Every structure is written in C-alpha cells, then in structure tokens.
Amino acid sequence: MLNYNKSMIWNMTRNCNFQCSYCYFPHQNTKIENPISTSTLLNFLSTNNDKWLVGMTGGEPFIYPNFVSLCEAITQKHYIGVDTNLSLSKQIKEFAKRISPSRVNDIYASLHIEEREKRNAVTQFIENYHTLANAGFTIKVNYVLHPLMEDRYQNDIDFFKKNGVPITPRPFKGMFEGKKYPQNYSEESKHIFALHPEAGIKMVFNFRGVDCDGGHSFIRMEPDGTIFRCPGDRTVLGNIHDSVSLYESATPCNVNRCPCQGVHYVKLNPAENWFIEGMRSFITGAEKSAANAFRQTLLYDSEHSSALNNIGVFAFSNNDIPHAKRLFKHAARIHPNIALYRKNLALTESADPETQQLGASPQLSEIVRPSAFLAEKIDTE
Ligand code: SF4
Ligand code: SF4
Incomplete structure (x- = not known):
C-alpha cells in the first residue's frame, strides 16, 4: 500500500513520438522546451511535508528530458505512476x-497496435513489457478498442496472451462513421468489455455541486507548471514556478464533466456509490451487474430517479413494458422537469409489445441529485 496524502496528474508534455490516428493530443515529436526543473518540482512537493503520488502522463512521458533521473529524484520521498506507449526501449531499461517498484503505483502501457505495426515494433512492445514486469513493476496494458479494431481484437489478445502480455480493452470515446461510441459497440464488443469490468473505470460523470477533494488533495499540473484544480476543472490555483494555494478542504464541484479519477475524490453517499457502479458496469456491457447495482441504489434511496429510470430501460429492452412504464412514471413524478423520463414514459405508451416495434430506444439518464449530480447521458441504441 502506497503511503501518500496528495496526488497530482502531471500532464508533462503534449508531444509524443507516436502519431495514433485517434489521439486527442496534437502529437508533435519535437524537443520539449523549458522542462520543469527537478528542484522546482521537489520544492513544490515538499511543501507541508506532504507525500505525493505524481501521475506522469502526456503525450509520452519517456521523451521528457532526463525522465529517469527525474523519476529517481521524485521517488526518494514520493511515489509515481506512468502512462506510456512503452516505445523508448533504452529509457525503459x-x-x-x-527505479524501485515499491515507489511506483501502476504503469499504464497503451498498446497502439496499428502504430506499432507501421513501425515494425510489435516485438519491441513485448520485450519492454517483460523488462518492466521482470523488474517487479505492475504494468496494465490498455488496448483502445477503436471501432476499426473490433474485427481484429480477439486475434490480438490471443497473440499477446501467448507472449505473456495480458491486455485490458478500453472503450473508444467519440464519433466514428456518424455513430457515438462507446454507446454503439457491437454485442461482441460489449461482451468483451463485460469480461473486463475495470474497462469502464474512466467513465465521465457530472458531479456538479458534490463536495470533492479536487484542488485540495488532488490536482492537475500543466507542462508549464500551472496548477489546475483537477483534470476537469481548469480553475488556476497557481504555478509551481511562483506560488500555489490549494483548497483547505473539500469544496463543491463546479463543472459538468469529471473526466478522470474524480470518482475517487468526490464525497458520495452509498446510493450514489452504487449508482456509479451501475453506470460503470453499464458502459462495459455488463447489464446484469448494472441492473443489480441500480437495485442496490434504490435500497439506499428509493426515490433515486436515475436508478428507477435505468432499471426501466432494462425492463423495456426485456419487453416488460408495464414494469418499464411504472418505473418511468415514478421517475417522472420525482423529477417532472427531466424531459428524458417523460420521453421514456411516452415511448412505453406508444410501444406495441406484440410486434415489439418500440420506436427509438429509450435513453439512460443518470440524475442522482436533481440539481447536483448528473452522470454522462448514454444512448442505449
Ligand atoms: S501514444 Fe498516446 S499520446 Fe502518443 S499519439 Fe498515441 S494516443 Fe496520442
Ligand atoms: S468531481 Fe471531478 S471535475 Fe469536479 S472537482 Fe472533483 S475531480 Fe474535479
């Protein structure tokens, strides 16, 4: 167990030596200008005798000047995690x-298979994985299941398994050929995700109004040293080259999208925790676990309109129209201002259970607190 009281996502650089077609960073492979000096970083981390977990991400962290020396310096007292494409063999060795594995949380290695094939570097990935694994590091290999990769995923996973590399699929988030993902994955892909419940861990939620430790014990740092409250809220708390004022305690979240890890920092009640579990299961296609989690939500909060709505969606897709109708009605009674519940209710009223011509599929809406807590809207079509 790592013993830290604060954590930071450090977006070290936007640069990268790869050029994945689905990357959402502009990925130049130029020299990194004005890197943050080790002493500036250590001075900041040592304020108040805190112990930090520094999550190093990019772009590609291993291209950062003197990356290994920097990691060595940080890990004398603090901890690190690294997101990498595992391509820089010399630096990895x-x-x-x-670096002591006992000071490293996880290494997230992304397997960008097309890019690797283009560079004839598939074997290199396997070798670099084993270099780190044999040295005692925990490495989680992610494979972004882009819709274009759906056909080849199974072969790839078998190949890497044979070579001692376990893979976790990650959902692609975005538009492809006019369809929104992850909502539009095929049943086969949903099945793949259902075998990997951890795949939905990075789901986007809306926690506006909920107390959160973002800005207090969790922050994000930009390449130039600017400190944001968190990955989702760009409120500037200072710059490590100058001064930084962290919040003294948890304060309400002010934004609608919490893209990354915030779920570990918001103060949720048991009903909300179960609801989050339900949404994570849902996004990975594990619908039974999702339905169970939504039912647990209702045990703690019988007026949880989102859980009612979402169980209604499952009832609807199982053709139990009367049950779905009751649930949508109940949700709409609790929050008459939520158009989605009314829309879902209208769909059950117009559905013809005999022909099962249900019209457009209903959507999942995730309102936990009427004014405070919305999770990302998900289409079930
Ligand atoms: S390796 Fe990662 S950061 Fe680099 S181009 Fe690919 S997706 Fe983007
Ligand atoms: S809930 Fe997410 S976006 Fe909001 S303050 Fe916390 S970490 Fe930031």
Whole structure:
C-alpha cells in the first residue's frame, strides 16, 4: 500500500513520438522546451511535508528530458505512476534498473497496435513489457478498442496472451462513421468489455455541486507548471514556478464533466456509490451487474430517479413494458422537469409489445441529485 496524502496528474508534455490516428493530443515529436526543473518540482512537493503520488502522463512521458533521473529524484520521498506507449526501449531499461517498484503505483502501457505495426515494433512492445514486469513493476496494458479494431481484437489478445502480455480493452470515446461510441459497440464488443469490468473505470460523470477533494488533495499540473484544480476543472490555483494555494478542504464541484479519477475524490453517499457502479458496469456491457447495482441504489434511496429510470430501460429492452412504464412514471413524478423520463414514459405508451416495434430506444439518464449530480447521458441504441 502506497503511503501518500496528495496526488497530482502531471500532464508533462503534449508531444509524443507516436502519431495514433485517434489521439486527442496534437502529437508533435519535437524537443520539449523549458522542462520543469527537478528542484522546482521537489520544492513544490515538499511543501507541508506532504507525500505525493505524481501521475506522469502526456503525450509520452519517456521523451521528457532526463525522465529517469527525474523519476529517481521524485521517488526518494514520493511515489509515481506512468502512462506510456512503452516505445523508448533504452529509457525503459534504465527505468527498470534505477527505479524501485515499491515507489511506483501502476504503469499504464497503451498498446497502439496499428502504430506499432507501421513501425515494425510489435516485438519491441513485448520485450519492454517483460523488462518492466521482470523488474517487479505492475504494468496494465490498455488496448483502445477503436471501432476499426473490433474485427481484429480477439486475434490480438490471443497473440499477446501467448507472449505473456495480458491486455485490458478500453472503450473508444467519440464519433466514428456518424455513430457515438462507446454507446454503439457491437454485442461482441460489449461482451468483451463485460469480461473486463475495470474497462469502464474512466467513465465521465457530472458531479456538479458534490463536495470533492479536487484542488485540495488532488490536482492537475500543466507542462508549464500551472496548477489546475483537477483534470476537469481548469480553475488556476497557481504555478509551481511562483506560488500555489490549494483548497483547505473539500469544496463543491463546479463543472459538468469529471473526466478522470474524480470518482475517487468526490464525497458520495452509498446510493450514489452504487449508482456509479451501475453506470460503470453499464458502459462495459455488463447489464446484469448494472441492473443489480441500480437495485442496490434504490435500497439506499428509493426515490433515486436515475436508478428507477435505468432499471426501466432494462425492463423495456426485456419487453416488460408495464414494469418499464411504472418505473418511468415514478421517475417522472420525482423529477417532472427531466424531459428524458417523460420521453421514456411516452415511448412505453406508444410501444406495441406484440410486434415489439418500440420506436427509438429509450435513453439512460443518470440524475442522482436533481440539481447536483448528473452522470454522462448514454444512448442505449
Ligand atoms: S501514444 Fe498516446 S499520446 Fe502518443 S499519439 Fe498515441 S494516443 Fe496520442
Ligand atoms: S468531481 Fe471531478 S471535475 Fe469536479 S472537482 Fe472533483 S475531480 Fe474535479
């Protein structure tokens, strides 16, 4: 167990030596200008005798000047995690030699298979994985299941398994050929995600109004040292080259999208925790677990309109129209201002259970607190 009281996502650089077609960073492969000096970083981390977990991400962290020495310096007292494409073999060997695995949380290695094939570097990925694994590091290999990759995923997973590399699929988030993902994955892909409940861990939620430790014990740092409250809220708390004022305690979230890890920092009640579990299961296609989690939500909060609505969606897709109708009605009674509940109710009223011509599928809406807590809207079509 790592013993830290604060954590930071450090977006070290937007640069990267890869050029994945689905990347959402502009990925130049130019020299990184004005890197943050080790002493500036250590001075900041040592304020108040805190112990930090520094999550190093990019772009590609291993291209950062003197990356391994920087990791060595941070891990004397603090901890690190690294997101990497695992492509810089020399630096990876150096890292494995000089950094203690006991000071490293997880290494998230992304397997960008098309990019690797283009570079004839598939074997290199396997070798670099084993260099780190043999040195005692925990490496989680992610594979972004882009819709274009759906056909080849199974072969890839078998190939890497044979070579001692376990893979976790990650949902692609975005538009492809006019369809929104992850909502529009095929049943086969949903089945793949259902085998990997951890795949939905990075789902986007809306926690506006909920107390959160973002800005207090969790922050994000930009390449130039600017400190934001968190990955989702760009409220500037200072710059490590100058001064930084962190919040003294948890304060309400002010934004509609919490893209990353915020779920570990918001103060949720048991009903909300179950609801989040339900949504994570839902996004990975594990509908039974999702339905169970929504039912648990209702045990703690029988007026939880989102859980009612979402169980209604499952009832609807199982053709139990009367049950779906009751649930949508109940949700709409609790929050008459939520158009989605009314829309879902109208759909059950117009549905013809005999022909099962249900019209457009209903949507999942995730309102936990009427004014405070919305999760990302998900189409079930
Ligand atoms: S390796 Fe990651 S950061 Fe680099 S181009 Fe690919 S997706 Fe973007
Ligand atoms: S809930 Fe997410 S976006 Fe909101 S303050 Fe917390 S970490 Fe930031």
